[in-house]
Amino acid sequence: MIKYAVQDFYNLINKKILVFLLSISCANFANAFQNINADKPTSTKEDAVLFINKIKELQPNSNWPDINPHLFLENIKDNINNPLNLYEGLNTNFCGYAALSYLVLHDDPLGYAKCMIELYNNGKSKFGKSTLHPSLNIHKIAGGLRFKGVMDIRPADQLWFLCLADHFKGYLNSFNHNYQLGDEDTFWAAVNYEKFNRMIRDLLHYKVVARGSDLLRPWIHDTYKYLSKTMQNGVTIMYVNNTILHKKNYNLVRAGVPTHFIVLLNISKAENGLINIVYWDYGFRTLRQLTPAFLRKITFGISHCTKKINNEE
Amino acid sequence: MRNKIKIVLLINAVLLLASCASTNIKKYYADNKLALDNISQTYREQNAKGSFSILFTDKSFKHVSIEIATDTIKYIYEFELNEKRLGDTLIKYHLPVNETEGLITAMKAIKCSWISNLDYYEDEKKGSLVFMSIRSKSFNIPLVDKKYYILTYYAQPQYYDSEGRLLDRKKRRRLRRINKDIFYRINDKVCYTVSNLFR
Numbered sequence: 219m220i221k222y223a224v225q226d227f228y229n230l231i232n233k234k235i236l237v238f239l240l241s242i243s244c245a246n247f248a249n250a251f252q253n254i255n256a257d258k259p260t261s262t263k264e265d266a267v268l269f270i271n272k273i274k275e276l277q278p279n280s281n282w283p284d285i286n287p288h289l290f291l292e293n294i295k296d297n298i299n300n301p302l303n304l305y306e307g308l309n310t311n312f313c314g315y316a317a318l319s320y321l322v323l324h325d326d327p328l329g330y331a332k333c334m335i336e337l338y339n340n341g342k343s344k345f346g347k348s349t350l351h352p353s354l355n356i357h358k359i360a361g362g363l364r365f366k367g368v369m370d371i372r373p374a375d376q377l378w379f380l381c382l383a384d385h386f387k388g389y390l391n392s393f394n395h396n397y398q399l400g401d402e403d404t405f406w407a408a409v410n411y412e413k414f415n416r417m418i419r420d421l422l423h424y425k426v427v428a429r430g431s432d433l434l435r436p437w438i439h440d441t442y443k444y445l446s447k448t449m450q451n452g453v454t455i456m457y458v459n460n461t462i463l464h465k466k467n468y469n470l471v472r473a474g475v476p477t478h479f480i481v482l483l484n485i486s487k488a489e490n491g492l493i494n495i496v497y498w499d500y501g502f503r504t505l506r507q508l509t510p511a512f513l514r515k516i517t518f519g520i521s522h523c524t525k526k527i528n529n530e531e
Numbered sequence: 532m533r534n535k536i537k538i539v540l541l542i543n544a545v546l547l548l549a550s551c552a553s554t555n556i557k558k559y560y561a562d563n564k565l566a567l568d569n570i571s572q573t574y575r576e577q578n579a580k581g582s583f584s585i586l587f588t589d590k591s592f593k594h595v596s597i598e599i600a601t602d603t604i605k606y607i608y609e610f611e612l613n614e615k616r617l618g619d620t621l622i623k624y625h626l627p628v629n630e631t632e633g634l635i636t637a638m639k640a641i642k643c644s645w646i647s648n649l650d651y652y653e654d655e656k657k658g659s660l661v662f663m664s665i666r667s668k669s670f671n672i673p674l675v676d677k678k679y680y681i682l683t684y685y686a687q688p689q690y691y692d693s694e695g696r697l698l699d700r701k702k703r704r705r706l707r708r709i710n711k712d713i714f715y716r717i718n719d720k721v722c723y724t725v726s727n728l729f730r
């Protein structure tokens with residue numbers, strides 16, 4: 219009798235363990251499945267190449283008098299094939315839009331290609347939750363910006379950046395809403411931190427965890443540890459003080475505000491305690507060694523972007 | 532009344548000094564032509580072998596930063612002058628040690644803060660120029676924001692208007708700007724401006 223009771227007890231325990239193990243496995247499987255979905259881009263480079271290669275040539279469009287259609291098409295193809303080549307132009311305020319474009323070109327190159335072709339043909343296009351409908355001044359100047367380095371011969375980049383700057387507005391753009399030639403270097407094109415995160419949420423299916431602000435550094439005990447953690451998944455974009463990172467004068471007094479967006483590609487600690495970071499901006503990947511204090515000093519915002527899962531808001 | 536006169540005289544003096552900028556830089560170029568042209572030429576030759584830029588990161592010219600661009604990535608290193616790591620790094624990236632160190636010494640001697648190669652486009656064709664910034668003590672005037680002489684060396688003769696301003700070749704009436712600055716003629720291939728930024 220006791221023997222049967224013990225046997226039943228063992229069976230029960232075994233069943234519960236089995237159910238418990240199964241539930242863990244299912245949970246892990248579900249998580250793994252979600253992670254696969256989370257890493258899956260909205261469209262692939264192959265999709266975009268297939269779409270854009272079907273377009274043999276674009277006809278000149280009087281709505282865009284300064285856009286060379288051949289260069290425009292080549293520019294889009296290059297962005298799809300080599301997204302790191304995207305260049306924000308010499309001394310413009312397009313760095314925020316360039317960092318955003320890094321996400322666009324990696325997550326939805328097909329959407330980007332379709333949007334650009336539609337913009338060129340119809341003068342407006344929908345991307346994500348936004349409809350880009352550039353003003354007349356943008357039509358006049360797109361493709362005609364000069365003295366911006368390689369951007370001079372990349373009309374699609376000019377059009378894309380100008381459209382984004384024309385469409386998305388933040389408090390830094392309050393005093394100048396209407397584009398005039400040269401405004402790409404002024405507050406007309408500036409991007410504050412809230413606007414930057416809003417643009418990602420509006421255009422892409424990303425969840426953004428943003429730490430930081432336009433004036434104060436984020437309250438993070440160990441910036442290196444935090445960045446290392448965010449690098450485990452998704453894309454990390456830093457909002458930094460570029461007057462320190464990319465010195466342009468010897469002034470002792472520098473504005474303690476962030477001015478530049480960079481995409482963090484890698485971070486590691488060297489044996490001597492210095493931090494190696496690899497970041498993307500200005501069409502280039504850059505490797506640089508910084509002290510932990512320097513890293514903290516330049517960091518004003520960290521946006522960690524991960525793909526939304528299914529219909530997650 | 533006497534105070535007012537003093538203030539007016541002071542303002543005039545500052546304006547006069549500021550207006551002397553172009554005279555200063557032309558004189559500076561004439562006085563240091565050999566050294567400047569040599570630096571530009573050496574840099575152009577070395578840069579053709581491997582793309583790099585040199586920056587002195589402090590006013591005292593004791594620290595130098597080298598930006599080395601490869602096909603895939605740009606490396607930014609900072610060294611103290613005469614540090615052994617500098618030579619090791621140049622070797623690692625196949626840059627000539629003696630020539631590059633000589634270039635750094637020559638730059639320090641004439642207070643050249645920054646030298647780099649800059650691409651520009653004319654009629655969709657790529658050109659390149661050598662961009663040099665010089666910090667001149669004689670021009671470091673309080674209240675006057677612009678502190679750096681910028682010299683640009685072109686490989687080909689350029690076009691200028693009647694006032695000696697550098698023109699964009701495509702539309703010759705349009706002024707060519709670099710970093711938003713207008714440039715002025717020193718000779719057919721060399722132009723200058725004065726800027727508050729060295730790059």
